[in-house]
Amino acid sequence: MKEWVLPALYGYNDIGMSSGNQYWKRLWNIKAPSKMLHLLWRMSKGFVPTRYILFRHLLLQSGVCFRCGEEDETPLHAIWSCGASKNVWQQVCFYNLINHSSFGSFQDWMDFAWSKLGMGDMILLVVICWFLWYERNQTFHGSAPTPPHILLQRAIFCWEDIKASNASHDIASVTNRSAQGIWQPPPMEYYKLNADGNAKRGVGGVVRNHEGVLMGAVAKQEACDISVLATELFAIKTGLEFALDCSFFPLIVESDCLEVVSLVNMEEDCSAADGVIVSEIKSLLRQLNVSEVFYRSRECSKVAHSIAKFIVRNSGCHLLVRGRAFLAHGLY
Numbered sequence: 001m002k003e004w005v006l007p008a009l010y011g012y013n014d015i016g017m018s019s020g021n022q023y024w025k026r027l028w029n030i031k032a033p034s035k036m037l038h039l040l041w042r043m044s045k046g047f048v049p050t051r052y053i054l055f056r057h058l059l060l061q062s063g064v065c066f067r068c069g070e071e072d073e074t075p076l077h078a079i080w081s082c083g084a085s086k087n088v089w090q091q092v093c094f095y096n097l098i099n100h101s102s103f104g105s106f107q108d109w110m111d112f113a114w115s116k117l118g119m120g121d122m123i124l125l126v127v128i129c130w131f132l133w134y135e136r137n138q139t140f141h142g143s144a145p146t147p148p149h150i151l152l153q154r155a156i157f158c159w160e161d162i163k164a165s166n167a168s169h170d171i172a173s174v175t176n177r178s179a180q181g182i183w184q185p186p187p188m189e190y191y192k193l194n195a196d197g198n199a200k201r202g203v204g205g206v207v208r209n210h211e212g213v214l215m216g217a218v219a220k221q222e223a224c225d226i227s228v229l230a231t232e233l234f235a236i237k238t239g240l241e242f243a244l245d246c247s248f249f250p251l252i253v254e255s256d257c258l259e260v261v262s263l264v265n266m267e268e269d270c271s272a273a274d275g276v277i278v279s280e281i282k283s284l285l286r287q288l289n290v291s292e293v294f295y296r297s298r299e300c301s302k303v304a305h306s307i308a309k310f311i312v313r314n315s316g317c318h319l320l321v322r323g324r325a326f327l328a329h330g331l332y
């Protein structure tokens, strides 16, 4: 794409001054993938085809945002102030730190964020910007908007991978391998269900809130003649029924079984032997307004796995608990 807009359009006619140099230096020092940093660089310079920039270049008759229709679509608006993006930022743990009444430009916003956040959060901010810009473009080309919590969850997974990758390249971080495979709490106001089945047909599900506090758990013993895949499917089904019963929503669902995740996220009907359970799971997901089940490593389902095991050890009793204290008595 040709660079068809002048920085001066955005008031970036002072790029050469020392504070500007400092800005670029800090930007390129963020430990995020270069494609993401390049996007931020283009955003900062106004080299992105937002509607307002196209309008200023006489390529459009109006520069108003096509999503909210309330303001000109500047880079700052597209990424930060548009309601579609704000819905995502409001769920980020550091939102209140960077929520300021007004910013003059994308650079202003970045400068302010730098003054408030550490490197780890700045990487997350860059990743979210990347996902928000991708989402903006998808919506522009007619795709249905992605629910904010799903978008944020994708960004957080990506951020975890980046952190893990950074750690593996950083000798100083070799001893601290906590970034990969650790369970992450859901965004503010959300619940997260982790479901898991074990080889002896015990199935379990655990629901925690955005602070990582256990809200409840469920487990039971399935019939002994079902397949390993069916056990994993029953684990999700049992967990979803529990979440629905206890009104644990909005909900994010994770499984450590890739096959299960593929089956339940598939749009078409499942023709496999376990298709009936898959249909039942899809129906529960619809009732809970959950559009996607996420795959996470086994490490993230440790608690659900332990519960399923506990059930098998205790002659297949059913366990249904709501609340932390109750759970503690039941398990430990």
Ligand SMILES: [Zn+2]
Residues within 6 Å of the ligand: 065, 066, 067, 068, 069, 070, 071, 077, 081, 082, 083, 084
């Ligand atoms: Zn807007």
